[in-house]
Amino acid sequence: MEPRVSLVTLGVADLARSRAFYEALGWRSTSRPEDGVVFFQSGGMVLALWGRAELAADSGVTDAGGWGGVTPAWNVGSPAAVDAIIEMARAAGATIARVGAATAWGGYSGVFIDPDGHPWEIAHNPFWTLEPDGSIRLPDA
Amino acid sequence: MEPRVSLVTLGVADLARSRAFYEALGWRSTSRPEDGVVFFQSGGMVLALWGRAELAADSGVTDAGGWGGVTPAWNVGSPAAVDAIIEMARAAGATIARVGAATAWGGYSGVFIDPDGHPWEIAHNPFWTLEPDGSIRLPDA
Numbered sequence: 001m002e003p004r005v006s007l008v009t010l011g012v013a014d015l016a017r018s019r020a021f022y023e024a025l026g027w028r029s030t031s032r033p034e035d036g037v038v039f040f041q042s043g044g045m046v047l048a049l050w051g052r053a054e055l056a057a058d059s060g061v062t063d064a065g066g067w068g069g070v071t072p073a074w075n076v077g078s079p080a081a082v083d084a085i086i087e088m089a090r091a092a093g094a095t096i097a098r099v100g101a102a103t104a105w106g107g108y109s110g111v112f113i114d115p116d117g118h119p120w121e122i123a124h125n126p127f128w129t130l131e132p133d134g135s136i137r138l139p140d141a
Numbered sequence: 142m143e144p145r146v147s148l149v150t151l152g153v154a155d156l157a158r159s160r161a162f163y164e165a166l167g168w169r170s171t172s173r174p175e176d177g178v179v180f181f182q183s184g185g186m187v188l189a190l191w192g193r194a195e196l197a198a199d200s201g202v203t204d205a206g207g208w209g210g211v212t213p214a215w216n217v218g219s220p221a222a223v224d225a226i227i228e229m230a231r232a233a234g235a236t237i238a239r240v241g242a243a244t245a246w247g248g249y250s251g252v253f254i255d256p257d258g259h260p261w262e263i264a265h266n267p268f269w270t271l272e273p274d275g276s277i278r279l280p281d282a
Contacts, residue, residue: 001222003167004215004275005149005183006264011210026144030281042146043185044276046269052210059212059260060238060252067202068209069152069193069257074145081142097201111201116210119200123147128187134145135185140171 006045008072011052011063012116018049021115024092025085043134052116066117073121077130079108085122086110147186149213152193152204153257159190162256165233166226184275193257207258214262218271220249226263227251 012018019029019038027040027047038049056063076082082100089112090096097119100110109123129137153159160170160179168181168188179190197204217223223241230253231237238260241251250264270278 001167001217001226002275003163003181003183004277005146005186005188005213006216006275006277007214007262008146008149009212009214011212022144026142030279039279040144041279042144044272044274044278045146045184045186046277046279047146055210055212056208058252059208059262060254061208061258061260064205064207064209066205066209067197067200068205068207068211069196069259070209070211070213071150071152071196071200072146072211073148073150075147076142085142111199113201117202118210119202121148121200131185133185134143134147136145136147136187137185138171138180138182138187 004045007048008045009048009050009055010114010116010118011055012049013052014115015049015051017115021092021094022047022049025088067119071119071121073109073123075123075125075128075130075136077124079124082108082110082122082124086112089114089120089122145186148189149186150189150191150196151255151257151259152196153190154193155256156190156192158256162233162235163188163190166229208260212260212262214250214264216264216266216269216271216277218265220265223249223251223263223265227253230255230261230263 040047094112097111107125181188235253238252248266
């Protein structure tokens with residue numbers, strides 16, 4: 001029973017607005033509005049959008065109302081791809097926390113903040129393998 | 142440039158404590174203590190542990206100090222596997238927000254809260270395909 005992150009759910013205020021934002025970045029879903037939740041296939045896992053109050057209740061936690069210590073990243077094949085996604089996110093209504101730039105660890109990354117305040121790092125990491133199918137492989141895994 | 146969740150980073154207060162907790166659940170890492178970060182390979186993506194203050198600064202956000210609208214899930218092949226993982230988490234020091242039980246959507250799940258307050262849903266979803274390699278496939282993806 002090897003452990004997995006099978007699903008990551010982002011709590012959102014307006015499901016239609018968030019779906020449109022993520023679709024503008026290329027995510028695709030067949031979820032229907034009446035489902036009350038949006039599922040995006042992401043390689044071998046799933047990214048979900050769900051009402052934040054429902055997610056808090058389902059998760060057995062109290063909502064602190066801001067960022068809570070979890071940041072996803074989307075890794076891409078080049079610094080230029082980082083820049084392109086940051087600009088796509090800006091055009092879709094994201095706040096840009098930092099534009100693409102070289103990082104202290106030898107890569108290149110930028111960060112956008114989605115309409116609900118969820119940050120995403122967009123990164124190029126030359127030390128990790130990015131497989132043709134978009135999977136990431138650590139150098140020693 | 143198909144979108145991906147390549148990495149999910151959990152901000153933690155004590156890297157060694159959190160690493161031990163996740164290792165007790167079966168995660169494995171070759172990161173060294175002096176790296177200051179822990180990377181776990183998880184199928185085609187990576188789960189990371191990093192100091193919460195560093196993650197907040199890197200993500201360009203203010204830390205609200207509690208849960209912030211993101212919950213990961215680990216999907217498994219049976220209700221019994223859900224129960225087993227909830228008990229592993231309890232033994233490793235997690236708080237159990239809810240033990241395994243049938244859900245309104247027709248599956249079975251429980252939730253544990255890790256030493257830093259991060260909830261994890263452990264779920265069996267009979268409507269999604271769980272591949273032999275641990276990948277999840279939506280019915281229509």
